[in-house]
Amino acid sequence: MTFLDSGPRMRRDEFRLLRDLVNKRSGMFFDDASFFVFERRLRERAKALGVTDFSSYYQHLRFHPRGAEEIDEAIDALVTNETYFFREEYQLRAFGEDILPRLHELAVRGHRKRLVIWSAGCSTGEEVYTLAILVLRSRLFDGWDVRIFGNDISKRVLGIARRGVYPRHSFRAMPALYDEYFEPEATPGGGRRVVDRVRSLCQFGHFNLLERERASILGRVDAIFCRNVLIYFDPASRRSVIEGFYERLQPGGYLMLGHSESLLNVSTAFELAHLAADMVYRRPVAPSLLPPPPPASTGRGGGDR
Numbered sequence: 001m002t003f004l005d006s007g008p009r010m011r012r013d014e015f016r017l018l019r020d021l022v023n024k025r026s027g028m029f030f031d032d033a034s035f036f037v038f039e040r041r042l043r044e045r046a047k048a049l050g051v052t053d054f055s056s057y058y059q060h061l062r063f064h065p066r067g068a069e070e071i072d073e074a075i076d077a078l079v080t081n082e083t084y085f086f087r088e089e090y091q092l093r094a095f096g097e098d099i100l101p102r103l104h105e106l107a108v109r110g111h112r113k114r115l116v117i118w119s120a121g122c123s124t125g126e127e128v129y130t131l132a133i134l135v136l137r138s139r140l141f142d143g144w145d146v147r148i149f150g151n152d153i154s155k156r157v158l159g160i161a162r163r164g165v166y167p168r169h170s171f172r173a174m175p176a177l178y179d180e181y182f183e184p185e186a187t188p189g190g191g192r193r194v195v196d197r198v199r200s201l202c203q204f205g206h207f208n209l210l211e212r213e214r215a216s217i218l219g220r221v222d223a224i225f226c227r228n229v230l231i232y233f234d235p236a237s238r239r240s241v242i243e244g245f246y247e248r249l250q251p252g253g254y255l256m257l258g259h260s261e262s263l264l265n266v267s268t269a270f271e272l273a274h275l276a277a278d279m280v281y282r283r284p285v286a287p288s289l290l291p292p293p294p295p296a297s298t299g300r301g302g303g304d305r
């Protein structure tokens, strides 16, 4: 491959300008160690636009009438979209066995027959459909108004999510028990399609988690999964997104992060809920919705609800 074939090279000052632009728009932060990945991923965009250096690419993003569209393309080229069905299965088990019954109880106490779960940064949708399968299997919400909503900043991945057809490697962590929620699809790689009764619970929307007001279309939600998204954000953007989650959650609603993520140095507004198989975050319950305290004479503390 010749130098010309490989496209423009990025200078360090260009890297800093571009990564700050991407950070401001998406929350994702690329540190100096990510330089080569960042350069490689954006080189394809620069080549697609026909610009010969990254200063011109930056000028295009900032000042061209279609610059905002190209920032979205750049972000699309830079994001990590890795996801699959039943990812981090132990947490999903806790969700199915522990959290869903608690959400059911909370809704019944609040005289609601509505369940809304938000997969924030859902990528190609496997997480959304996984959650819908768990809700269906629980049978707790039959006949309720159930919505599992996924959003992402990338239109490309949402197109795949809406189609609901997946290649074999998307199922690599899925126990065979859930095969009944998929049907064969005639694709070259032997893909499978999510069945309609699962799809009918799911919706997808294109919006940026930094634009907090956009999530108001969801109303109050019972649980939020935001796994493997905020690890790529700078601390201020992470804080802002988490504040938005707090506002969106029902009191007593749950927030699930990825297994390596925590709210340490991000927020103290949530409490930790200790479940049999996991620890998750919860927006504190409004006092009127708490179950009655145990009689004072027993001397025992309250449970975890």
Ligand SMILES: C[S@@+](CC[C@H](N)C(=O)[O-])C[C@H]1O[C@@H](n2cnc3c(N)ncnc32)[C@H](O)[C@@H]1O
Residues within 6 Å of the ligand: 025, 026, 027, 028, 079, 080, 081, 082, 083, 084, 087, 120, 121, 122, 123, 124, 127, 151, 152, 153, 154, 157, 207, 208, 209, 210, 226, 227, 228, 229
């Ligand atoms: C690694 S995937 C995580 C998918 C899924 N949550 C999981 O854990 O399997 C991260 C996703 O977050 C999305 N993302 C990154 N920044 C975002 C933002 N500001 N708003 C919405 N989505 C964003 C990316 O486009 C990508 O699809």
